[in-house]
Amino acid sequence: MLWIYYALLKSDAFLLITINSFGCLIETIYIAFHITYAPKKTRMSTLKLLLLLNFMGFSTILLLSHFLAKGSTRIQVLGWICMTVSHSVFVAPLSIMRLVIHTKSVEFMPFNLSLFLTISAIAWLFYGIFLKDLYVAIPNILGFIFGFLQMVLYGIYRNKSKSAMVKGAQLPQQHYSIDMTKLSTITSTSEAQPNTECKEQNVDQSGKIKESLGSNPIIACEV
Template structure:
């Protein structure tokens, strides 16, 4: 087979491992879109993470097709383009009109950039332009979790940052980093150094705060502030489910794993489960993070 034609065993091993880990990462949003399909609603999710992932996949696919011995980049990014197209199609089907129109415009914008990179460059210069464009895209995506890292540090809650996804993103970055090193391709290796650093940082924060349970009084987080947090989470594409608890410090000790204890104005205790409305417990949700793999 062509993918085994390489004489560098390191390229083969890390390329195959990179394909496996990236495959897992690309499938991470499946539960989100199954929920969208069942509810016939995008629930305020943003399409940007999936558009960027599709754009990144197309750019890496084009870059790899211009080079030799890049078959393993072609395989994973071909799959990535297909799965991201499916995600975006589902999103456009069930999104509100304004979000649907915005997504369509952004999609055509990314396609225009791809076409310009083809028609405005030639020969070896085209590979360099595509390479640095891919580095820029990957760096911006890997840097996106910085906003979530700030939220985790501020709230001391890792509900914003699921460990399995952080682990696979870090593992994937390591595989592609060594793939780029063995292949002597700086455009592949360089952004994954940053991906590895941010991935390790996320896992360290998870270990530090995994046993913390932060209680936030409702009056300290007005509705417009909650909306800002919701927008920040959605823009980075990270799964989050946060209960903003309307409880006093004294009541916090009565919170169990099944529900959230509330005090009303008369001092009575009311137990609200997670299925209750947003008027009782503010629930912030966003789609799973998706890092564009190379």
């Protein structure tokens, strides 16, 4: 939204308007899905951030720059604000990079995302250089650096993640086969040698054992 406002104040910034308009549309769809399917607590915190930053923050910048700055000064003020926001966006992946180093897994850092981030940063870097627009070029230098570092981390921990997944997949199977072996052994042993001891006893109604008096003894078994 800030980049659209910045592009509207400049001349020959059609590409900035189109790409950021498309970005606003896609991000709005993402946020709508997140609010729809997120838990209640997460949904409320997202709505608070959306209200605080996207509406109140943008409205404040819009009003202050419109009434307190004029002409080229307004463009410079907006350029610095847009550059600061862009830097914060490119610094955000640092948390993911830290997670990759800590867990030695690239599960949460897809290679395609890092690749296209780097390509996008390079394209906008040259675009800003050709137009001599430092507010566009400077943030993408940082974007190129972090995108390149993400691809390097992916190359370092890619094989380690695969080996960890293979070990994790084989471990339950080994335990399962051992348990089945023990179970079959116990079952076959119990069937071959039942743990029962039977004695031929004559038992009266009071439960006391007496000597055999009749011809048909009662069989009492202990299992």
